[in-house]
Amino acid sequence: MKAIAPRTKCTVLIVIMLVFCFVDNVVIAQQGNVTYTGKIIDKNSGQPVAYATVIIGDTATQQAIAGATTLEDGTFSIATNTGDHYIEVSFIGFEKLVLQPPVSQGRIVDLGAIEIAEDAQQLEEVVVEGEVSQTVFKLDKRVFNVGKDLSSTGASALEVLNNVPSVNVNIEGQISLRGSQGVQVLINGKPSILTSDENNALGTITADMIDRIEVITNPSAKYDAEGTSGIINIVIKKEEKRGFNGSVSVNTGAPNNHSLGVSLNRRTEKFNLFTQLGAGYRELPNEITVRNTDLNTGTTILSNGEEFRNETFYNFILGTDYYFSPTSVLTLSGNFALEIEDQPSATSFAALDSSGNLTSEWERTEVTDARNPKFQYELQYKKDFEDDEDHDLLFSALGNFFGKDQSSEFLDITLSGEDRNAEQTTRTDFKESVFTFKLDYTKPFSDEFSIETGAQYILNDVSNDFEVQNLEGGQFVTDPGLTNIFEFDQDVLGIYGTAAYEGKKWGIKAGMRLENTNLGTLLVNTDETNDQNYTNLFPSVHTSYKFSEKVSLQAGYSKRIYRPRLWDLNPFFNIRNNFNIRQGNPNLMPEFTDSYEMTGIFFIGKTSLNLGVYHRYTTDIIERISTFENNVNIRRPENIGTNNAWGMEFNTKYSPTNWLTFNVDFNYNTFAREGTFDDTIIDFSAEQWSSKLLTKIKLPWDIDFETTGNYQSAFQTVQGEIDDIAFLDFGVRKKIMKGKGVLNLSVRDAFASRIRENQIIQSDFEVFNRSFRARFVAFGFSYGFGKGEAMQFSGAKRM
Known part of the structure; x- marks a missing residue:
């Protein structure tokens, strides 16, 4: 292996398959007096309209009694047991359409293709009458x-x-x-x-x-x-409406967080040209306190400082769709991003003896500069076959490159006591290329049965050249123990097939995926290698059963893998705080997980409830283990054994009135770890839970207000504990200029309570770590022109 640069990697990928495929992931089996199905399309373009709202209303009360949202292909299915009713279709920028149900003796009525027309007045003023659920x-x-x-x-x-x-x-x-x-x-x-x-x-x-x-x-x-x-x-986002559309947004905030974004789209009969441009500057301050205590000697190292990650960033996306025909489209797109980083930091250190007496004080300052270019380009072709709207072929080729050219200077200045004066420099030359080739083919055989197949090939090449130099005798000398070139090469080939049966009340989808992984790492200076090649099968099964219009049950199983990533494997580390060091482990093995879950979905009046239980069993689980010597804490990932986790999850959305909505998310799980590290048994059981509450209020004068509260409980780790955390975000939005302009105000961590504290408690050492980032306040303005709404894209089918 050798260091790589952005380049095109020659690859021949030949995939020959007879195939046929699954129509839709979602099994829609409706029960009631009558079930209506159909497809919503744009009258002008003939394109399907995704996320349009379809409701069934009671003719007498004019109140909605059932509702559904169209899928990405514009299709929907909705059921009712009410006798006298009507059907209403609505979507932003289109005229509302009301249908009287046809006379039918059957329980399933296919309404076919339903055309909705653009609303000229709404397109001019962009007045929003309703919104997609969050x-x-x-x-x-x-x-x-x-x-x-x-x-x-x-x-x-x-x-x-x-x-x-x-x-x-x-x-x-x-x-x-x-x-x-x-x-x-x-x-x-x-x-x-x-x-x-x-x-x-x-x-x-x-x-x-x-x-x-x-x-x-x-x-x-x-x-x-x-x-x-x-x-x-x-x-x-990628807008595909006809004509010329666009929007511009400007944001500013504190700590310094400023950005400008422009989105443009031009759609004709054959071409769709789209672009996004963004630029900004942000500061990410982080206050860190660390206490390392050696319980054998009683000595302690205290460090307290503020780190900054100041970034100037640019992002440019350009792409085009070419329509060979209404059912055949070629997309070519590219993305360029650049970060220019400045990372000043200052950390105060204090050394204490076993009696708590101060033996020395010093300050460590850092000056870091980095340039991080990123490129991404993609070629994609999609073919929809005329025999069935779900019969399609999709091929894509995607290339990514990320580079980092970084240099750092560290200066230690003694303030009192023992001499701690020192000067170090580091240099990082990092390059990563990832190429992804993907082919998917879908073939329905009937309304009930379909199969799908495809393949994916991912190539990942990395080189990280890292050097540390120490000032000795007035000259900088390379530290061979901290300097090396690490190379990482991983190729993954996957082939899959699935089959699905979709009945009126019950459906099932089963599949199998075969993946081969070829992994190699190399430490160039010391010629240390680690090569792995393994092939695995990954089965999956999903099923659902609809008991009634208001109650359904879903269940699923899949086998998963976690392959150690570059920063799990790379043994080199940042020496910003040279008493708390993170390393990688090039000898890590992958984790494998068997995942099971079952979810019940209930509709009670205006409320939807989702209650699920899940189980995950993981082998060769990777945990970061700390070792301690001379008050230096070194964290390194290790395969330590198994993890057996059980959990439950609850989600609900409730709107007591048309101006107030609550979204609740709650997750609880308990887990048991079994394993060993350095002949020490690491067995323990623990639990954790988290919750989120989102409240959205529609105020007069076209103002929306929203709060999101988060809580994450404390939980035990392999060697210690992570404390609980609670924080609140909120936002306000006001539409102006007949809806074309939008003013936004947001506050993240409103009470400055997002403080992360964790402790490592062992028989011979303890480490306490506290990090805190300040409250963020941001104000933004966005303006939409053409047929678009300010930074809210919707409408045509997305690829």
């Missing part, structure tokens, strides 16, 4: 519509994720799902450099760029098997 529950996933999250003004993707049900993001940016890490994060359904653990690239994706976030806790065999706790898919 969270939509589907058979295999939950969809969080980001445009409805008022507290996301000026926020990055990481901050938006923290408001998504079941998802938590800690201060360090680590993402967990249902209390567990090992989450696979995708962009538009595919792996991306922007989701890498350590480069903060999700910070370059702002809330204004995100259409929706999909949370998939138990993925089918169609999805990449990576991610033991599930998949989070971030879908970027």
Whole structure:
């Protein structure tokens, strides 16, 4: 292996398959006097309209008695047992359509294609009469519509994720799902450099760029098997309405957080040209306190300081769709992002003897500069066959590159006592390339039965050249123990097939995925290698049964894998605080998880309830283990044994009036760890829980107000405990200029209570760590022109 640069990796991927595929993940089996099905399409373009609202209303009271939202292909199914009723179809920017139900003796009535026309007056004034629900529950996933999250003004993707049900993001940016890490994060359904653990690239994706976030806790065999706790898919906006549309947004905040975004779209009969441009500057201060105590000697090292990560960032997306025909489209897109980082920090250190007496004091300052370019480009082709709207073929080729050119200077100055003067420099030259090739084919054989198949090939090449130099005798000398070139190469080939039966009340979908992983690591200077090659089967089964119009049950099973990532394997570390060091372990093995879950969905009046239970059994679980010597704490990931977790989850949405809505999310799980480390048995049981309450209020004068409260309980870790945390975000939105303009105000961590504290408690040492980031306040303005609404995209089908 050798160091890589951005380049095209020649790959021949030949996939020959006879296939046929699953029509829809969601089994819609309605029971009642009559079930209506159909498809909503745009009268002008003939394109399906996703997320349109279809309701059944009582003719006498004019009140809605049942409701549904169209899927991405525009289809819907809705049932009622009320005799005298009407059907109403509505969507932003379109005229409301009211249908009288046809006379039918059957229990299932196909309304066929229903055309809705653009509302010229609404398009001119963009008056919103209704909104898509913030969270939509589907058979295999939950969809969080980001445009409805008022507290996301000026926020990055990481901050938006923290408001998504079941998802938590800690201060360090680590993402967990249902209390567990090992989450696979995708962009538009595919792996991306922007989701890498350590480069903060999700910070370059702002809330204004995100259409929706999909949370998939138990993925089918169609999805990449990576991610033991599930998949989070971030879908970027792409407007496809005819004509010229666009929007512009400006955000400012404190601490310094300023951004400008522009989105433009031009759609003709054959072409759809879209672009997004963004630029900004933000400061991410972090106050950190650490206390290391050696219980054998009684000595303590205290450190207290403030770290900054100041970033100037630019983001540019450009793409085009070319329609060979109404059923055949080719998409070519590219994304360039650049971060320019400045990371000043100052940390005060104090050394105490066993009696608590101060023996020395010193200050360690850091000056770090970095440039992080990121490239992404994609070619995608989709073909819809004319025999069935769900018969399609999709091929995509995606390339990603991320680089980091970073230099740091560390200066230790003695303030009192023992001489601690020292000077160090570090240099990082990092390059990562990821190429993803994906082919999916779907074939329905009948209304009840379909199968699908496909393949995916992911190639990941990394080189990290890291050097530490110490000032000795007036010259900088390389430290060979901390300097090396680490190379990482991982290729994953996956092939899958699924089959589905969809009856009137019951449905089942089963599949199998085969993945081969070829992994190699190399420490160039010492010629240390670790090569692994393994092949695994990943089965999945999902089923649902609808007892009535108001009660249904869903269940699923899947096998998952967590492959150690670059920063789990890379043995080099940041020496910002040289008494608290994080290392990687190049000898890590992958985790494997068997995941089971069952969910009941209930509709009671205006309330929808979702109650689920789940179980996960994980082998070779990876935990970060601390070792301690000379008051230096070194954390390193290790495979320590198994984890057996049971949990329950509750979600509900309740609107007592048309101006007040509550969304509640609660998750509880208990887990048991069994394993050993260095001949020491590490067995323990613990529990944790988290909850979120979102309240949305519609005020007079076209003002919306929203609060989101978060609580995460304390929980035990392998070597200690992480304390509980509670914080509140809120946002206010006001539409102006006949709806074309939107003013937003958001406050994240309103009470400055998002403080993360954790302790490591062992027989011979203790480590206490506290980190805190300040309250963030942001104000934004966005303006939409053409046929679009200010930074709220909707309408045509998204690829």
